[in-house]
Amino acid sequence: MPMSGEFKEKILAPLMSISTGKDLKFVGKSILRKEGIDKVTGRARYVDDVKTPGALYGKTLRSSIACGRIKKISFAPNIPWDQFTIVDARDVPYNRVLQIESDQPVLCDGVVLHREEPILLIAHEDPGLVETAIRSITVEYEREPGIFNIGEGRILKQYDIEEGDWKKEFAAAEVVFEGEYKTGAQEHVYIETNGFIACWEDECLTVHGSMQCPYYVHKALKYAFKLQDDQINVVQMTTGGGFGGKEDFPSVLAIHAALLAKKSGRTVRLIYDRAEDMASSTKRHPSISKVRTACTKDGILRAIDFSFHIDGGAYITLSPVVLSRGIVHAFGPYKWPAAKLHAQCFFTNSPPYGAFRGFGAPQSLFAIEAHMTALANHLGMDPAELRRRNFIHRGDTMPTGQVVDEDPNMEALLDRALELSDYKTKRARWKRGGGKGISLSTFMHGTGFTGSGEVYLASRVGIATTKDGGAEVRVSSTEIGQGTETVFPQIAAEALGIDISKVSFRRPETKVVPNSGPTVASRTCSVVGKLVERAAGKLKQRLAGADIRQHYAQHGEAYEEVEYVPRPGLVWDDDKYKGSAYGAYSWCVNVAEVTVDPVTAMPRVDTLTATVDVGTIINPVLAHGQMEGGIAQGIGWATCENVVLKEGLMENHHLTNYVIPTSADAARIVVEFMPSPYSEGAFGSKGVGELPMDGPGPAIVSALNDAMEAKFTHLPLLPEEMLK
Amino acid sequence: MKTNVAELQVCSPRSIDEALQQRRDIPGLTPIAGGTEVLVWLNDAKFAGKTYQSLHGLAKDWRYVRANKDGTLGIGALATYSDVRFHPVVKERYPLLVESARVTGALQIQNRGTPVGNIANGSPAADTVPSLLVYDAKLKLKSLRGERLVDLKDFFTGYRRNVMTSDELITEIVLPPPLFMPAQQHYRKVGTREAQAISKVVFAGARSAAGVRLAWGSLAPTTIRALKTEAALQNGADANAAWEILQREIAPIDDIRSTAEYRRKVARNILFEFLNKLANTL
């Protein structure tokens, strides 16, 4: 595939020359994505591209009520039902989807707890007939009133964390300031919808699909079908984005496809269209936070009382850990002598909410950051100055009890962001209510699973020599657009001391690759990458300088596998919910500049500046891609992505009416990396995937408040609310 | 695609006569021009129609933008937004049309979709219709019974209803010679975002010696000309008085994209913005 000279010269060359300046050959270089050409030329095969002659097309019948009982299901006589495979709850060996808990049925067994809940599965060779058939089934219900507001239903999960004598601090405080902050749901809109193809052969099940976490799917299939590990192979196809939306949800879909395949004895395709995907799949948890802070007149923070409430939807799925990440980020990058943190997740009759880039942290960070700016305004202080006076430093203790053992360097990030955006001049020049605003957010994001999560995962990574004198990385961490397939070979090539072109990435399938854990939580490059680095180091040792090609010819494949070892001194107490929540944090400052159209109150984010410490940058172009994409997603969440809920269902489950930013809406995004390497991350890297989602929301809403002389405390903030 | 396409029938006429015969003989035949509306309905199974007529084969007859000797402009039924937008005569004489085609969807839609499809579809949010209303567009409707010319402002009879009979097709949009100076024309699309957006409010306005024209979308069951407000302005009404009258000519609603209240406020602001612009170009 030839590239135009201009593209090479003007775009590629400058990017390729960015490097961290270290004496490394591949790490820190903008190596072209290994799977990039296949993607842009259409050669890459997504699950829907797989040809399956003779396969059946599956479809899901879903509930049209949010809460109640199924009385009767009738099949209209115009359809040749005897040609169809029809699956219901009775066909599931064990009717439970295993996630953290296993409360969610694979198919409704009489009781409906949310709109679009799967009731029946049908399949037929003719995809058109399947569409007609699904509309020829009617379900009669006995309705019951549902619960749709946070706080009204049962508690799904709760955490309480206390540090210091917060009661005394509040009683003695010079200033006490409080506010309530709300965030809306958000739909992922990954470019490829969810889909799976399943087939059985001799009691063994193979599923091909779009997913982030092959071993989660494996675990859920094993549980629902009561199988042994080696009876299942989960194969990841080229995956068009995930953002968390393909963390938990694909398990449900894979079981459905496998059920139809089992009953029919045929290969079954179950691939959602956009409307079904948007209506039935998980979204970001809506949240309500109440924040109360005590400080001195000079703005020195003394105590925080944070109450964090989120909507979990009808089943548990991943909500407990979303709640957990949310609350352990709620205090922001500040030093608090005392704190009271309270978090609750509630059941409602919404489709279950699930993982979405940031995993609860964008919600709680929105609250604390919007609060910090409001507090600064209350004190008559520059919001940048208030933050500067309170940043956390090495040796300080977080409200979780974690002693910071790295240099957050928030002052440096802040100074640089203010300088890059010319914050001072603009803030002075743009008068409040004048249609232009500039504001900021300062925040952190923990790398990897929260608390003891990484220890439980005990991730494994393998690397093998290949016949042609190279090496193959074997992990279950997936390429979902973020660059795993490129950065892992970079890390392995560096550690092995061989050329990057000789290192390949094995497409994840559970029969072949070890379980390196899920592709989530900003853990892949840093945490799993470190294991790649170690495995490659081990392999290098074993080869002891031998030529790989010759070694392979003599001894066959040489394979090394390593397992995660917890960082010494990193302790987390699951019962008290205290300790070191993360091995390292990434740190960031955002400055948002906005303009509001006086006629329509349509906001425009003109520039978003981010200064970032995510440790060593493995691949600058890909790291910029993470930052820019995450910031664009944050802009969408703040300004236009409005999930309209009706009985818990996303009413606007179409691309026509769920408005995400287009390239024409994208801000000028300025990103500058200021790395401080992390010893336990691959070549010093920390998490970059989720961090960019955290900051734009509060910075933009605060800037809009300045532009409009208003005091909004929620997002998305729509023109309908801003226009006076 | 939620529609079972195997249940559909599509006729593909090769000539205008054949097309018109099919329209006379086959009931319920839905024309397809660019298909950028029709395919969305089919994808969603939102439309019960089972028989379609693809006009694709008539491109040689109907895909044109033609400046006539008498000063009028003809836009054929299959001319796309891009054909219109980049046409030198349109660029010179009909800036509102260029602007409204430019903000319709994005390039992909502009290369397929047609202004005639935009009109026939009858959406109150149609972005080119206000511009065409300002320019006093007329539509040529043709059937085997003959041809008639209808004023665009009289074409719509209600929400997605119009005066066309089932045997007719729109063959051309006819624009009279332009009346307005470029500086006295104004277009505003208030969408949900910068591109690929459905209008919450859309406006086209212009003034000449002959009077003021105000056309609006998304404020009533159809796109409208605000004839009473136009008359009041003609008689010297100021901005506030004009707004009083306009308020009674519009009937905005709450829907999934916006609210009646917002639409009302934006309509007021746009009216003021337009009148201000006129005042500054005197």
Ligand SMILES: Cc1cc2nc3c(=O)[nH]c(=O)nc-3n(C[C@H](O)[C@H](O)[C@H](O)COP(=O)(O)OP(=O)(O)OC[C@H]3O[C@@H](n4cnc5c(N)ncnc54)[C@H](O)[C@@H]3O)c2cc1C
């Ligand atoms: C992504 C996307 C973005 C869009 N953005 C916009 C936008 O910004 N603004 C906007 O106004 N619209 C927008 N649309 C809607 C659509 O593109 C326009 O309405 C377009 O003008 C339709 O033209 P078409 O030729 O594709 O019509 P078709 O889909 O072919 O037909 C539309 C209707 O017109 C009828 N019809 C077509 N030709 C004739 C004829 N000659 N005689 C009689 N009836 C006829 C059809 O039967 C049908 O009812 C968008 C659509 C999409 C999918």
